[in-house]
Amino acid sequence: MQSQQKCIMIFALVCCFAILVALIFSAVDIWGEDEDGITEDNCSRNCRIVLVENIPEDVYLPPSGPAHLPLTSGLHNLLDRTVRSVEIVSPVWLLNSSDYESSFQPAAMEGRALLTRLQGLKDRGVKLKISSEETDSPELAMLARHGADVHFINTSALIRGQLRASFWVVDRKHLYFGSATMNWRSLATRKELGVMMYDCSCLALDLHKVFGLYWGLQFKDFIPSFWSKRVYALYNRDEPLELTLNSTKAQAYVSTSPSLLIPRDRSSDLEAIGRVIQEARSFLYISITDYLPLLTSSAPRYWSRIDGLLRDALILRKVRVRLLVSCSEQTHPLSFNFIWSLRSLCMEQSNCSLEAKFFSPREQRDGSFQGINHNRFMVTDSAVYLGNLDWVGNEFTFNAGAGLVIGQQEGVDDRNSTLVEQLRDVFERDWFSRYTRSVQPDKLPVCNRQAASRLVHLRSTYPPRSPAAPVGGGPQTRLPAPIRTTSRLNQSHHSNKQEPSTGSSGHPEDRPASTVGGSLEGGGATATQPDDGQVEVKVHHSDAPMGSLLPRQPIESSGGRELQSGPLWAGPDV
Numbered sequence: 001m002q003s004q005q006k007c008i009m010i011f012a013l014v015c016c017f018a019i020l021v022a023l024i025f026s027a028v029d030i031w032g033e034d035e036d037g038i039t040e041d042n043c044s045r046n047c048r049i050v051l052v053e054n055i056p057e058d059v060y061l062p063p064s065g066p067a068h069l070p071l072t073s074g075l076h077n078l079l080d081r082t083v084r085s086v087e088i089v090s091p092v093w094l095l096n097s098s099d100y101e102s103s104f105q106p107a108a109m110e111g112r113a114l115l116t117r118l119q120g121l122k123d124r125g126v127k128l129k130i131s132s133e134e135t136d137s138p139e140l141a142m143l144a145r146h147g148a149d150v151h152f153i154n155t156s157a158l159i160r161g162q163l164r165a166s167f168w169v170v171d172r173k174h175l176y177f178g179s180a181t182m183n184w185r186s187l188a189t190r191k192e193l194g195v196m197m198y199d200c201s202c203l204a205l206d207l208h209k210v211f212g213l214y215w216g217l218q219f220k221d222f223i224p225s226f227w228s229k230r231v232y233a234l235y236n237r238d239e240p241l242e243l244t245l246n247s248t249k250a251q252a253y254v255s256t257s258p259s260l261l262i263p264r265d266r267s268s269d270l271e272a273i274g275r276v277i278q279e280a281r282s283f284l285y286i287s288i289t290d291y292l293p294l295l296t297s298s299a300p301r302y303w304s305r306i307d308g309l310l311r312d313a314l315i316l317r318k319v320r321v322r323l324l325v326s327c328s329e330q331t332h333p334l335s336f337n338f339i340w341s342l343r344s345l346c347m348e349q350s351n352c353s354l355e356a357k358f359f360s361p362r363e364q365r366d367g368s369f370q371g372i373n374h375n376r377f378m379v380t381d382s383a384v385y386l387g388n389l390d391w392v393g394n395e396f397t398f399n400a401g402a403g404l405v406i407g408q409q410e411g412v413d414d415r416n417s418t419l420v421e422q423l424r425d426v427f428e429r430d431w432f433s434r435y436t437r438s439v440q441p442d443k444l445p446v447c448n449r450q451a452a453s454r455l456v457h458l459r460s461t462y463p464p465r466s467p468a469a470p471v472g473g474g475p476q477t478r479l480p481a482p483i484r485t486t487s488r489l490n491q492s493h494h495s496n497k498q499e500p501s502t503g504s505s506g507h508p509e510d511r512p513a514s515t516v517g518g519s520l521e522g523g524g525a526t527a528t529q530p531d532d533g534q535v536e537v538k539v540h541h542s543d544a545p546m547g548s549l550l551p552r553q554p555i556e557s558s559g560g561r562e563l564q565s566g567p568l569w570a571g572p573d574v
């Protein structure tokens, strides 16, 4: 009797366990229907690679080396080739510019043309698959009506972050990887860079696994404790894919973020960046939108992962570093302080060189700044890293992004330049262009006039608390934007989630912006918000210890980042 009961109990337990295992294993699985027989054993490693760029019409950059394919041509070219499937991940879907936007920006029509092409894929018998975190996008709804399969990932529930990955996999054979998103601005007003790889089924297969992971997370609000074998990485930084690019030998692998979304064998973006930096011998050129070694959750801290690697490369290995960052409404006021601290590391050191420049922003019709340069890459003497994330602590900790590393030894090909050499040329073209400005210690650039003017504003109104200047960066702070430029059209700019046009708040005219830049010099500002809600901003003296540079409250809330990404950073410190 006793043993019979025991038996039943054990049986029930085993059943429960089996069901649990089945559930867990089914948690993230790539659908099995359309496997086409190409495996990692017989996939193609003889790839052709083409650099693609979008250079906005109002930006003139002298050609460097061979002309690069325009991004739109590259994407249309991929759509011309496709016969079976197109898989797209994009953080944003905004290809259809408004009539107003297209009226002053003819290139905005490129987005509509691309959307029309995607819409027509079904008639050609091509399956369009999209992974997205946008539930309410009218464009995705429209594409779904035209036969696209759209899978929604609840990234805020899964990783408390956002989806930043942006790539295409076509027929599991060709791929696009780069900084551009499915936003008409990426095809018109922003400077973007990426690569097209053709007949490269080995790498496409691996990138398809990243897509499959997002795809499989539809409707999930937890991360599976086991990943299906189908999403395991094929290649990583220790065992990269050996391939040829335009008949030149190379190595490549795909990395992803954040650590919660990394199945077995996949290298993380930070591991990839670390490896590329550590293997740099003579130079390291970095072109990114944002550089901020801070983790700004509820208890902000210094985030040293990338900063430490750069310091190591600079001072111990004497690698020459050039850092080209953007300057826009979204730029954090402390970005340039951290960059400057890297520069000062090289003081009185021979063969230690860090140079920093920023890409001058474009002034909007409403007086706000828009970053032009959306490139996110790093190039060294032997490798390139293309990524989706800004170099900000929060990005790597919470957001879902991907990276592509391609390694090529210098001078392997005598006549034709390798991709690594081409990217170096692109970097140098931008670096020496008329759009860049050096970062000067006595005149740190003020990119975010709103945040900067608020700093001044707060200081000037303290101790009496100003109701118009809450630290929270809420809607109250979005005062009507003063029109600063005389322009053809006198309307407010259309904004979207990616590029909020927040306008400049407060009274930027009251104080010249350079005052703020000057007062930040050599020290740093911390904003603190005591419990009674009073707002206080202190400017430290230049001899303040490093730790005191770090704000105790999320200083982002007075910057543009929060407006861009929402107050997500209440997550755990990882």
Ligand SMILES: *[C@@H]1O[C@H](CO)[C@@H](O)[C@H](O)[C@H]1NC(C)=O
Pocket (backbone or CB within 6 Å): 036, 037, 038, 039, 041, 042
């Ligand atoms: C690749 O190999 C698989 C099995 O190993 C086979 O089914 C498939 O037909 C092969 N594909 C090609 C293109 O050779």
Ligand SMILES: *[C@@H]1O[C@H](CO)[C@@H](O)[C@H](O)[C@H]1NC(C)=O
Pocket (backbone or CB within 6 Å): 096, 097, 098, 099, 115, 142
């Ligand atoms: C794009 O926007 C225009 C104007 O806002 C609208 O007329 C058109 O139907 C939209 N196209 C698609 C495909 O949604």
Ligand SMILES: *[C@@H]1O[C@H](CO)[C@@H](O)[C@H](O)[C@H]1NC(C)=O
Pocket (backbone or CB within 6 Å): 135, 154, 156, 157, 221
């Ligand atoms: C995403 O998950 C969160 C938390 O589980 C939930 O509150 C929210 O409604 C979900 N969003 C959607 C669109 O399902």
Ligand SMILES: *[C@@H]1O[C@H](CO)[C@@H](O)[C@H](O)[C@H]1NC(C)=O
Pocket (backbone or CB within 6 Å): 246, 247, 248, 415, 416
């Ligand atoms: C190298 O360049 C030459 C001409 O510049 C071209 O004909 C040839 O196809 C190129 N080779 C490769 C492998 O790209």
Ligand SMILES: *[C@@H]1O[C@H](CO)[C@@H](O)[C@H](O)[C@H]1NC(C)=O
Pocket (backbone or CB within 6 Å): 350, 351
């Ligand atoms: C600096 O570089 C030069 C040329 O590369 C080299 O000759 C010199 O020894 C280096 N100095 C130090 C201190 O490494």
Ligand SMILES: *[C@@H]1O[C@H](CO)[C@@H](O)[C@H](O)[C@H]1NC(C)=O
Pocket (backbone or CB within 6 Å): 048, 049, 050, 051, 066, 246, 416, 417, 418, 419, 422
């Ligand atoms: C590879 O070859 C194609 C033409 O086949 C060319 O357009 C492209 O620029 C080449 N890529 C590199 C990195 O040389």
Ligand SMILES: *[C@@H]1O[C@H](CO)[C@@H](O)[C@H](O)[C@H]1NC(C)=O
Pocket (backbone or CB within 6 Å): 483, 490
């Ligand atoms: C532009 O708008 C501002 C405020 O809305 C107004 O004062 C100004 O007269 C307008 N300028 C033109 C040229 O319409």
